[in-house]
Amino acid sequence: MNILEETKEIIASVLKLPVEQLDIDAEMTDVEGWDSLRNVMILSQLEEHFDIMFPPDDIFDLTSVKAFVEEIEKIKG
Amino acid sequence: MYSYSPLLQSVIQACERHPEKTAIIAGKEEITYSVLCLNIRKAATLIQSKGFKAGDTIMLSAVKEPHFIYMDFGAQMLGVIDEMIDPDSGEEAFQYLPEEIFNMAPIEGEPEGLKDSDVIEILHTTGTTSKPKSVCLSHYNIFWAAKNTSDFVQNDEEDVEVVVMPICHAFGLRRVHLSLMNGATVVLLPNFANVQLLFKTIEKYHVTTFGMAPAAWAYVKKISGTRITRFANQLRHIEFGTAAMPLAGKKELVELLPNTRICHNYGLTESNRTCMIEYHDTEHLHSVGQPIADNVKVKVFDGEICVHGNQTMVGYLDPEDNKDAFIEGFFRTGDCGYISDDGYIYLMGRAKEMISVGGKKVSPVEVEEAICNLGVGDCICVSHPHEMLGETVKAYILKGSTELTFKQIDEKLKSSLALFKCPTLYEWIDEIPVNGLGKKQRRALMGI
Numbered sequence: 001m002n003i004l005e006e007t008k009e010i011i012a013s014v015l016k017l018p019v020e021q022l023d024i025d026a027e028m029t030d031v032e033g034w035d036s037l038r039n040v041m042i043l044s045q046l047e048e049h050f051d052i053m054f055p056p057d058d059i060f061d062l063t064s065v066k067a068f069v070e071e072i073e074k075i076k077g
Numbered sequence: 078m079y080s081y082s083p084l085l086q087s088v089i090q091a092c093e094r095h096p097e098k099t100a101i102i103a104g105k106e107e108i109t110y111s112v113l114c115l116n117i118r119k120a121a122t123l124i125q126s127k128g129f130k131a132g133d134t135i136m137l138s139a140v141k142e143p144h145f146i147y148m149d150f151g152a153q154m155l156g157v158i159d160e161m162i163d164p165d166s167g168e169e170a171f172q173y174l175p176e177e178i179f180n181m182a183p184i185e186g187e188p189e190g191l192k193d194s195d196v197i198e199i200l201h202t203t204g205t206t207s208k209p210k211s212v213c214l215s216h217y218n219i220f221w222a223a224k225n226t227s228d229f230v231q232n233d234e235e236d237v238e239v240v241v242m243p244i245c246h247a248f249g250l251r252r253v254h255l256s257l258m259n260g261a262t263v264v265l266l267p268n269f270a271n272v273q274l275l276f277k278t279i280e281k282y283h284v285t286t287f288g289m290a291p292a293a294w295a296y297v298k299k300i301s302g303t304r305i306t307r308f309a310n311q312l313r314h315i316e317f318g319t320a321a322m323p324l325a326g327k328k329e330l331v332e333l334l335p336n337t338r339i340c341h342n343y344g345l346t347e348s349n350r351t352c353m354i355e356y357h358d359t360e361h362l363h364s365v366g367q368p369i370a371d372n373v374k375v376k377v378f379d380g381e382i383c384v385h386g387n388q389t390m391v392g393y394l395d396p397e398d399n400k401d402a403f404i405e406g407f408f409r410t411g412d413c414g415y416i417s418d419d420g421y422i423y424l425m426g427r428a429k430e431m432i433s434v435g436g437k438k439v440s441p442v443e444v445e446e447a448i449c450n451l452g453v454g455d456c457i458c459v460s461h462p463h464e465m466l467g468e469t470v471k472a473y474i475l476k477g478s479t480e481l482t483f484k485q486i487d488e489k490l491k492s493s494l495a496l497f498k499c500p501t502l503y504e505w506i507d508e509i510p511v512n513g514l515g516k517k518q519r520r521a522l523m524g525i
Contacts, residue, residue, distance in 0.1 A: 027271065027274070028270050028271050029266075029267055029268075029270065029271045029274055034270055035267075035268045035269075035270050036268060036269045036270045036293065036296045038270070039270045039296075039300075040296065040299075056302060057302070059299070059300050060272060060273055060300055060301050060302070060304065061273065063271050063273050063274070
């Protein structure tokens with residue numbers, strides 16, 4: 001499993017962006033279309049895909065693709 | 078100057094009081110009041126140079142950027158009607174580059190013959206219950222819409238507002254207007270998605286006020302838990318609007334922010350903010366409050382809430398829409414409700430969404446609340462045709478939001494609701510249909 005690639009693919013598909021356009025370091029505010037509704041969809045699709053639950057205390061810090069990837073890697077150990 | 082536009086006058090007076098104070102912050106850009114007023118006059122020149130004159134309509138894409146604010150006030154300066162276009166709608170708006178504004182010379186003088194009763198703004202309703210309509214508001218209306226709100230929430234020039242709601246609708250737009258007319262500072266943020274950024278902004282600029290929809294609060298709470306309490310002694314007021322807040326949400330906010338004035342407006346695009354309830358008024362939390370100001374009158378005609386006031390629209394753009402829009406000079410909101418003996422207004426639901434079960438009126442909101450009180454995460458109720466009764470209630474329950482079965486919900490509901498109000502049909506739904514402002518879209522489920 002490649003967490004980075006799969007996370008990018010899921011986020012890009014929710015945002016309806018070509019995956020290669022998604023900058024891993026970009027803050028969500030700088031990515032077009034990444035609003036609160038889509039962020040909820042991203043959270044839920046990532047949880048379902050990786051069969052995980054983001055700890056409520058950590059969600060606050062998930063503000064970029066990179067942050068999502070690191071969090072999933074941490075949970076998956 | 079600009080006696081026809083009390084809103085513009087107020088902004089210019091704020092500039093005269095403190096020209097070097099920051100009016101707008103957007104990203105790394107900080108704009109003083111003197112620059113704001115200069116750019117408004119430059120935007121007026123640009124609009125005029127494109128052939129617009131008083132009484133014409135300019136369609137502006139209401140993007141949350143300083144250049145839109147210049148164009149909005151620039152149009153007001155000329156008496157050019159500003160029709161707000163939702164930037165996400167794909168509708169075509171007047172095209173310009175921000176640089177074009179800056180390259181213009183500031184306009185001199187003012188047009189003659191303009192009045193504060195002239196239409197200056199056209200907003201589109203969200204079409205919660207019917208087809209979207211175009212609402213015409215005068216200089217006078219938009220000034221009082223902002224002024225009444227400002228007076229109620231007690232905004233002043235010391236305040237710093239973060240504007241996160243869209244500004245193509247009345248809720249967010251008036252937050253911008255009221256802050257600038259008071260000489261306060263406005264910080265523009267694109268949306269609520271990055272709650273960490275919102276909180277950093279509140280901290281960095283010592284934000285004291287903002288407006289939000291209940292759905293936005295639900296999101297902020299999900300992402301940040303109770304972190305908002307960090308600002309409990311900093312936030313002077315929060316204004317909620319666009320949809321109802323569940324009672325539990327109101328109580329929770331009062332506990333989290335005991336020192337913040339938390340106000341919730343009730344109003345339509347046509348009537349602007351009509352009523353306000355302050356969440357610390359815990360005895361009246363089931364109501365939408367009282368009329369927002371002395372100049373706003375609320376009457377009930379045949380069970381329907383009707384409004385008259387300085388902020389109430391001139392009328393709809395399409396004359397067809399104006400048929401039955403007013404009764405005895407009062408705007409018909411389409412909401413059912415009543416006024417209590419102590420002057421509070423209680424809503425019973427949308428007149429056009431009320432479900433007539435054998436002739437008895439049922440509010441879908443009441444049934445939805447009763448179902449949610451059983452431990453269901455969310456639901457939406459609509460009318461369903463019935464051979465004998467005409468209509469009955471059909472409930473869509475949000476999938477995965479409860480452990481209860483339909484049978485269990487039905488049994489429990491029958492002990493808390495009159496039988497005719499209980500749904501006769503249940504169905505799971507993957508997602509509750511809401512519009513961009515978080516309002517439940519019942520008509521979407523009724524095939525209308």
